[in-house]
Amino acid sequence: xxxxxDYDRRVEARGGSYRLQGHCDEKFAHVFxxxxxxxxxxxxxxxxxxxxxxxxxxxxxxGGWANADRSREWxxxxxxxxxxxxxxxxxxxxxxxxxxxxxxxEKPVAHYWPEFAQNGKEDILVRWCLxxxxxxxxxxxxxxxxxxxxxxxxxxxxxxxxxxxxxxxxRAAYHVxxxxxxxxxxxxxxxGLTVGPFLRKHVTGRIGAEYYIxxxxxxxxxxxxxxxxxxxxxLFAAKDTAMPxxxxxxxxxxxxxxxxxxxxxxxxxxxxxxxxNSPNWRTCEIASGSGHGNARGVARIYGAATGEVDGVxxxxxxxxxxMITEQHNQVELLxxxxxxxxxxxxxxxxxxxxxxxxxxxxxxxxxxxxxGFGDPDAKLGFSxxxxxxxxxxxxxxxxxxxxxxxxxxx
Numbered sequence: 001x002x003x004x005x006d007y008d009r010r011v012e013a014r015g016g017s018y019r020l021q022g023h024c025d026e027k028f029a030h031v032f033x034x035x036x037x038x039x040x041x042x043x044x045x046x047x048x049x050x051x052x053x054x055x056x057x058x059x060x061x062x063g064g065w066a067n068a069d070r071s072r073e074w075x076x077x078x079x080x081x082x083x084x085x086x087x088x089x090x091x092x093x094x095x096x097x098x099x100x101x102x103x104x105x106e107k108p109v110a111h112y113w114p115e116f117a118q119n120g121k122e123d124i125l126v127r128w129c130l131x132x133x134x135x136x137x138x139x140x141x142x143x144x145x146x147x148x149x150x151x152x153x154x155x156x157x158x159x160x161x162x163x164x165x166x167x168x169x170x171r172a173a174y175h176v177x178x179x180x181x182x183x184x185x186x187x188x189x190x191x192g193l194t195v196g197p198f199l200r201k202h203v204t205g206r207i208g209a210e211y212y213i214x215x216x217x218x219x220x221x222x223x224x225x226x227x228x229x230x231x232x233x234x235l236f237a238a239k240d241t242a243m244p245x246x247x248x249x250x251x252x253x254x255x256x257x258x259x260x261x262x263x264x265x266x267x268x269x270x271x272x273x274x275x276x277n278s279p280n281w282r283t284c285e286i287a288s289g290s291g292h293g294n295a296r297g298v299a300r301i302y303g304a305a306t307g308e309v310d311g312v313x314x315x316x317x318x319x320x321x322x323m324i325t326e327q328h329n330q331v332e333l334l335x336x337x338x339x340x341x342x343x344x345x346x347x348x349x350x351x352x353x354x355x356x357x358x359x360x361x362x363x364x365x366x367x368x369x370x371x372g373f374g375d376p377d378a379k380l381g382f383s384x385x386x387x388x389x390x391x392x393x394x395x396x397x398x399x400x401x402x403x404x405x406x407x408x409x410x
Contacts, residue, residue, distance in 0.1 A: 020063030046074035052303030086291030088364030091344025099319035180287030211293030214285030302374035302381030
């Protein structure tokens with residue numbers, strides 16, 4: 001039987017006051033200590049951390065402030081944009097469709113989406129969309145306008161006419177926005193649902209997880225914390241650099257600085273803070289980055305992927321093992337980061353995305369520090385989320401401190 005310790009502590013640190021709340025299984029009490037240390041020692045403003053082990057929530061913590069002016073506390077149901085943490089959740093949803101026999105990852109994308117077979121993309125495999133080797137990490141056509149990546153239909157049309165930037169299936173480059181659109185449209189063709197509605201029907205609605213990709217109603221939006229981008233992050237900084245000329249060779253496209261600039265060609269022509277705190281950002285479906293949720297919701301998703309939550313198992317054992325089979329360990333081109341890459345999810349890559357001691361752990365981090373991951377051997381789901389982003393290239397010291405405290409208790 002789980003013996004819970006409840007917490008409600010006011011922490012005075014860094015010139016501010018933070019109310020930290022929640023509960024932990026008594027075995028995991030040091031996770032709360034680590035949570036407190038993040039507010040005392042790091043640039044934490046508002047955050048949450050949750051852990052599911054064998055279907056039981058053994059850690060559920062939250063606290064701090066939900067907005068920059070500190071007028072609203074981060075409460076038990078606060079949610080926040082967790083950025084590319086969405087890629088891992090989307091990967092799980094996609095692999096559920098694979099598990100159901102609806103998608104064969106060895107087939108070309110065009111088998112499911114005939115309009116995709118244009119300009120040299122006829123033979124791009126579904127597998128390569130999952131592992132970032134599809135060779136279309138950014139859009140380079142002139143058919144869209146600033147802000148168009150918030151509009152699903154036009155973006156899909158642009159992907160249909162985009163040409164590969166090098167030979168597909170060879171080099172990995174982080175498909176920062178494009179992966180979610182690619183996977184989402186394949187899912188729509190076979191299930192009738194894009195990622196966001198699929199999650200509501202088949203994942204979050206079944207296990208009571210507060211996590212959404214697009215389509216948030218007014219009540220759901222009322223819980224969203226203000227996200228504070230750190231413009232020192234490499235991806236955000238790229239938006240403000242001069243636009244390069246289009247390279248004329250595949251080798252020219254394999255330049256991270258060039259790819260990063262083109263990644264934001266269709267972004268809204270406004271500050272990141274404005275975009276990411278707008279109703280449009282919460283209702284649009286960018287399955288690679290616009291997911292909003294809290295640590296409790298994401299930990300439950302990973303708990304149900306590695307085992308069961310409320311009697312629900314999202315993947316068969318064989319599908320889970322197939323999903324977490326390493327596809328490559330390349331330094332991907334867009335951000336020059338090494339990744340142990342699986343099918344729609346990352347594997348534990350300590351120098352880029354730390355997921356504890358088990359190298360079989362899988363999941364995805366988000367720009368600024370949020371993360372969700374599962375440990376298939378411990379049947380563990382972990383998540384941490386924050387609203388004050390950091391600028392470092394990995395998932396940072398805050399998540400690492402919490403992860404280490406969790407594993408020390410196992």
